[in-house]
Amino acid sequence: MSNQIKTVKTSDESILKFEANDFLVKHNSFEFHNIEEAKDSVLAQQLFHLPFVKTVYIAQNFVAIQKYNIIEWEDVQQELAEQIQNFINSDQNIVVEKSEQPKKIPVTVYAESTPNPHVMKFVANKKLVLKPLEFKSIDDTSEVELAQKLFHFPFVKEVYMDENFISVQKYDMAEWDDITMKLREFIRSYLEKNAEIVKSIKSKNVQPNENISTQTNTTTKNLQGISKQISEILEEYVKPAVASDGGNIVFQSYDEDTQAVHVILQGACSGCPSSTMTLKNGIETLLKDILPQQVNEVVAING
Incomplete structure (x- = not known):
């Protein structure tokens, strides 16, 4: 499975994040201000050859770039995303991390x-x-x-x-x-x-287990119309609250004829009668308010 890169805006307009769907570095975060500082990262060195790159950050599952004001992100972000994606999928080291033991951050x-x-x-x-x-x-x-x-x-x-x-x-x-x-x-x-929880999807000897999270989120880019609107509403208004309780909600389908919305409850929400009813009623009310006359009922399914 190859790594896919998506661009994410930050609170600083000069900085854009390029997020991967796998961890890029195991231990530390890195910040490079010029090509000399980037001697341990071929990727960062390549990026500094671009005249508008001011700072390169590499951490966890993303590369972030701070730019000079000589260009607009809209003009370069697609090419940057492709460049970073191609490098990551080439199996080269993102950063050559030092052989000495990294400073341990206590886990709580x-x-x-x-x-x-x-x-x-x-x-x-x-x-x-x-x-x-x-x-x-x-x-x-x-x-x-x-x-x-x-x-x-x-x-x-x-x-x-x-x-x-x-x-x-x-x-x-x-x-x-x-x-x-x-x-x-x-x-x-x-x-x-252990630095890694999930075996790297980039490992040539590891094939992703299809049983892992078989009920994963339906990506909004594959949805259209009312289905897409419902998925976006769940992402923005419902998921944060559900996650705080140790669970998750996944949009499954929308039936245009019956106007029924099917969602899957995972984690703490799954198998909990009280949360099933509370979520079902709460989501139903929310969707009816935002999408009047488009939603008749919400059917909650335990994952």
Whole structure:
């Protein structure tokens, strides 16, 4: 699977981010102000050959460029995105990181209850994944060792990962008071020892597991009309609140004849009767207000 680059505006109009769908560097973030400082990054050196490039930033899953005012982003951003994408997919090192051990940033993890009594949210002080990942069983975890190891605990029923948190759903055989500290310390210890959570999609020996997050978000660029509007509304108004509770909501489909919207609930939202009804009613009201006479009902499906 090749890396795809998308451009993202920042609060500083002189800086544009070029986001990848995989981590680019393992440990540190880098900032280069000229071609001499960029001696450890061929990509940054190439970018400095462009006369409008002032500063190059490389961190996590993005390259950011600060420009001089001699050009407008609209005139160059497409070519820049293609240049960065081609370099990343050439399997060259983005940055040659120093062989010495990088300075370790202490990993902290705290447990947070969710509206679903069967799900606990474990929040880390670092980004874990770049897209939601849902695991219904250990069979889904071949590319994610942490999820696989969590299923070794007999009380773990399902695992959901997104951004900087992991939601764990348990069987009734155990109480949170007895297992929360054990899970929290296990996750913290694993994150401290491992830089990567998901095996790199750029690895030639690794094929992406199709079972990982089989119900991934439908990209708005593949949608049209009312479906696209609904997906954008969910992204902007609903997902942030749902994520704060350790869950996710995925737009599945819209039926023009019945005006029914189907959404998939993941993480803490999945299998929680109260959150299912609250979300269904809340989303239904929101969509009816924003898209009057276009939505009749919302059907919530547990992921």
